[in-house]
Amino acid sequence: MDIQAYIHSGIIESYVLGLASTEEAIEVEKLRLQYPEIDKALEDFSVMLEKEAFENAIAPPADVKSKIIAAISEDERKTRIVPILPFKDADTNVSAPVRSLRVWRFAAAASILLFIVSTAFNIYLYNRYNEKNAAYIALLTDRNSLQANNQVYQTRMKEWESALSVLHDPKMAMIKLADVRGQKNLATVFWDRNNKDVYLVANVLPEVKTGKQYQLWALVKGKPVNAGMIDPACEGVCKMITTPQAEAFAITLENEGGSSTPTMKELCVMGKV
Amino acid sequence: MNTTNIYSEGELVAMLKQHQEPAFNYLYDHYSASLYSVILNIVPDKELANDVLQEVFLKIWRQIDTYDTTKGRLFTWMLNVARNASIDIVRSKNFQNSQQNRELTESVYEAGGSTEIDIDKIGLRKIVHKLKEDYKVLVELSYFQGYTQDEISKMLSIPLGTVKTRLRTALIQLKQVIKQ
Structure with a gap:
């Protein structure tokens, strides 16, 4: 490419004066980057035009400037949202990060405070939970023991019910066994006249020492016959050994497990049929 | 300045x-x-x-x-x-309208303290005036009045290629005058 011919073709002047077509302008802008001579020619003619314009300058009326300054100030006021002023307004530049730092500090302090409050509340709730759990376990235990007691009473009640049915039976003979020294009735024997079953209610007999047990005897033709051991666990009516014949019943205190013959000095109560 | x-x-x-x-x-x-x-x-x-x-x-x-x-x-x-x-x-x-009105009033008040400036006596136009008539008109129409070369070609009934080369020559001469 003949650079000098290009430079002297008038394209330089056309471009600088704004008379070049779009294609020509693109070409010039491309070539000026490749050829320093073209760039220099463009710069030279621009400077020349600029100098000429300065030499022929005509000062505009003074009021034009104030109008323009007012207009651009108004423009700025309207359009400026975020000021980009790295040299001016040192205060705003400094105080903005300080303000945001302050906000962050406040946020950090607030979150730490919230965390502490939350932890304290959690500990409080955990303690409350433990208390309530202990109370619940105590209630469960109470309930279980009440249920157990209830079963005991139910059993006892059944025993008394059966005892009551025995007492109300008209076939039953009631033999009161009284203290041999006094007249105090301490036990009662119920004897079924039909099937000869013997029941004993011994609830008011004195308590026995360990290793000792009461034994019921039936006197058959003057001789004592074993009618059964009194189970200390039996409350209410206790079923004894069926006795077909008897003139009297007696209770002696014997060694645990009973004896074949009654120990007469330990005779507690006796009653005739 | x-x-x-x-x-x-x-x-x-x-x-x-x-x-x-x-x-x-x-x-x-x-x-x-x-x-x-x-x-x-x-x-x-x-x-x-x-x-x-x-x-x-x-x-x-x-x-x-x-x-x-x-x-x-x-x-x-x-x-x-x-x-x-x-x-x-x-x-x-x-x-365009105001210019027509002005021409009418000016014919009435000849040199009546007009704010009009003799634009041929200032700036680049003064230099353009020193050019040959053929060149002057092309610079006038394109640079000062903003017509495209295509429009000028039609206005003056000159081929587009001629407008282009002549304008380029005119601008080169303009530069020579500015240089002096």
Whole structure:
């Protein structure tokens, strides 16, 4: 490419004066980057035009400037949202990060405070939970023991019910066994006249020492016959050994497990049929 | 207006792109007179030229981001902004009407203290006047009135290629005159 011919073709002047077509302008802008001579020619003619314009300058009326300054100030006021002023307004530049730092500090302090409050509340709730759990376990235990007691009473009640049915039976003979020294009735024997079953209610007999047990005897033709051991666990009516014949019943205190013959000095109560 | 530069062109442009008003103040003080003469070359009415000058500086302020320093000098860019704004005004309907009215009133009050400027006696136009008639008309129509080469070719009934080469020659001669 003949650079000098290009430079002297008038394209330089056309471009600088704004008379070049779009294609020509693109070409010039491309070539000026490749050829320093073209760039220099463009710069030279621009400077020349600029100098000429300065030499022929005509000062505009003074009021034009104030109008323009007012207009651009108004423009700025309207359009400026975020000021980009790295040299001016040192205060705003400094105080903005300080303000945001302050906000962050406040946020950090607030979150730490919230965390502490939350932890304290959690500990409080955990303690409350433990208390309530202990109370619940105590209630469960109470309930279980009440249920157990209830079963005991139910059993006892059944025993008394059966005892009551025995007492109300008209076939039953009631033999009161009284203290041999006094007249105090301490036990009662119920004897079924039909099937000869013997029941004993011994609830008011004195308590026995360990290793000792009461034994019921039936006197058959003057001789004592074993009618059964009194189970200390039996409350209410206790079923004894069926006795077909008897003139009297007696209770002696014997060694645990009973004896074949009654120990007469330990005779507690006796009653005739 | 050959006042001592307080900013280099690069500094000035950088500050303008940051919309710093002191830079704009400097820009106006430094360039308004030369741009005003460019405007007066195209818009002969002083009042109207004042409005155009205001418009030109507002455009410079608002569109400084579109100025690309690699594509030429700041003044060249501003010169083209001023030239285009002036041509737009001159070619607008309002201006055409006012010119007709003016011609009527002027015929009544001959030299009646007009604000009109003899545009042939200032700036670049003064230089263009020194050119040969064939060249002068092409520069007049294209540079001062903003017609495209295609439009000029039709207006003057000259082939487009001739318009192009003749205008180029005219501009080369214009440069020679400016140089002197």
